Amino acid sequence: MKEGARTLKVAAVQMESRNGDIAGNLERATRLAERAALEGASLILFPEFMPTGYIFSREIWDAAEPAEGQTMQWLRHTSRRLGVWLGTSYLEAQGEDFYNSFVLVDPHGSEAGKVRKRTPACAEAFFTRGEDGPHFIDCELGRIGIGICYENMLAYIPGKLCSRSIDLMLMPHSAPSPMPNPLFPASAVAAFNRVLKEMAPFYASMLGVPAVFANKCGPWVSPMPGLPFLTQTSSFPGLSAIADSDGTVKAQLEDEEGVIASEVALDPARKTGSCAARRGRWALKVPFATNLWRVMEVAGGFYYRLSRERRRRAAEVSSLSLP
Numbered sequence: 001m002k003e004g005a006r007t008l009k010v011a012a013v014q015m016e017s018r019n020g021d022i023a024g025n026l027e028r029a030t031r032l033a034e035r036a037a038l039e040g041a042s043l044i045l046f047p048e049f050m051p052t053g054y055i056f057s058r059e060i061w062d063a064a065e066p067a068e069g070q071t072m073q074w075l076r077h078t079s080r081r082l083g084v085w086l087g088t089s090y091l092e093a094q095g096e097d098f099y100n101s102f103v104l105v106d107p108h109g110s111e112a113g114k115v116r117k118r119t120p121a122c123a124e125a126f127f128t129r130g131e132d133g134p135h136f137i138d139c140e141l142g143r144i145g146i147g148i149c150y151e152n153m154l155a156y157i158p159g160k161l162c163s164r165s166i167d168l169m170l171m172p173h174s175a176p177s178p179m180p181n182p183l184f185p186a187s188a189v190a191a192f193n194r195v196l197k198e199m200a201p202f203y204a205s206m207l208g209v210p211a212v213f214a215n216k217c218g219p220w221v222s223p224m225p226g227l228p229f230l231t232q233t234s235s236f237p238g239l240s241a242i243a244d245s246d247g248t249v250k251a252q253l254e255d256e257e258g259v260i261a262s263e264v265a266l267d268p269a270r271k272t273g274s275c276a277a278r279r280g281r282w283a284l285k286v287p288f289a290t291n292l293w294r295v296m297e298v299a300g301g302f303y304y305r306l307s308r309e310r311r312r313r314a315a316e317v318s319s320l321s322l323p
Contacts, residue, residue: 016218019053113137125300142167205247
């Protein structure tokens with residue numbers, strides 16, 4: 001190893017999470033975290049909204065939590081018990097708003113840092129508020145870059161992370177395959193899944209740092225806001241991966257539930273100091289039909305801002321605390 005370089009064993013957990021079943025999802029996550037720890041992982045990444053589930057309806061607010069709710073208690077307890085770093089995102093209620101908040105907890109059970117999703121994807125915008133903040137966490141492991149699902153497709157994330165000279169990138173996802181339709185044909189669905197499969201090596205090669213990508217698996221069924229007769233019926237394709245700082249894929253899953261763990265090199269000499277050229281709004285090539293999501297994002301933003309129910313329900317949840 002070159003001077004200043006070091007290794008770290010990381011793990012990505014790929015799992016199904018059921019809508020609103022926070023306790024059940026955390027129970028299943030416990031078993032998978034234990035597996036990763038037994039494989040020697042020091043840092044374990046879970047998917048976006050692992051405890052929350054994923055649905056485009058007000059039902060998702062039923063799974064919202066205050067800042068120190070079930071998920072934070074689970075992260076603190078499990079990290080201490082296993083002696084590992086743990087990270088996932090959950091639906092956090094603060095004041096009159098709902099946020100998609102990623103939290104990294106250290107082996108002592110202390111919160112190392114929190115990053116909120118800046119750009120809610122497609123119909124997520126009806127139910128969560130984005131927050132523009134630093135997309136990195138400084139901790140004993142180094143500077144950890146965080147890209148939450150859809151953000152990793154957008155052009156601003158590479159620039160943010162490159163300018164901050166991150167040492168490792170974590171990418172929690174809750175990304176289902178789009179349901180084929182005339183605007184999003186089967187070929188576009190296949191192209192979207194390829195983007196997910198190539199996400200970790202793309203960022204690892206571009207930035208010269210290891211990248212850990214954790215996505216969900218299992219079925220996905222959801223209504224679409226404003227389209228009462230359309231139900232999205234698809235699945236999460238998984239494809240969770242670990243890529244080393246030279247872009248080599250060290251481990252990757254298909255669509256099954258499981259854990260992958262691998263040792264990666266955090267080597268300052270491999271950092272590129274540059275990022276790929278922008279593709280307009282996008283960081284990498286995506287199916288053209290993905291541009292249509294912007295319409296839902298704009299409509300969702302108006303709905304969210306005007307929603308009295310959102311303000312009431314968020315305030316109710318954020319006022320709760322667990323003993």
